[in-house]
Amino acid sequence: MNIVGVAACTAGIAHTYIAKEKLENAARKRGHKIHMETQGVIGVEDALSSGEIETADVVILATDVSISGKERFEGKKVVEVPTETVVMSPNKLIEKIEELV
């Protein structure tokens, strides 16, 4: 499965980056391709390309705040969860998404 997504937490200091790491590790462990963008106090990092978004089977928005560029995902299958869910149960989330897609 091709997964793209964005992580963004309230303060943009810590959860954002932990969520990215956990989700990427969990997805790769199960053989998926994944790229997570982060939006935090340091701005946008690891930005998604339009090509990546186009070929993605699913978009994961691990967000506690509104993000910029949400319109990029129009028409895609989008799963929205709080960063806390990703931080606490990344494997369960990936398994659930596998059922969904």
Place this chain on the structure above:
Amino acid sequence: MDIKSVLDDRVIRSDLFAVNKEDALKKMTEMLQKAGYVDDAAGFIADVMQRESLGCTGIGNYVAIPHGKSPSVSKVGIAIAKLQNEIEWETNDGKGVRVIFLFAVGTDNENAMQHLKLLAQVAGKLGNDEVVEKLLNAGSVEEIKTIFE
């Protein structure tokens, strides 16, 4: 600039004694204040507690990442403490906390981008189970630093 520049011996402890969350935050803030990261300790703790009220900063596996954007912060930094004992903390896995990363971030961040990026790197590593395992087994400040270098 590499990650070493945010790993400051003066604000890292491998055997901090704290009776509870408040005590741990107070002691870690004192370290930050002494090392020149925080001007007003009480103000900083208030801002950290404000963030605590918004949701869990326990990330599971005995690790907590309290933080706050605070005008009391004069220099971006991070205090790290391994505790002598487990303390109670809001987490979703029902476990307590044995390692605390207290992030000090100011309100004007234009000039602190490089340091903030390094803080983000440290946070990201905490999302890696192997890193957390090593942290829980680390016995000295030097060992803690090595995990991130």
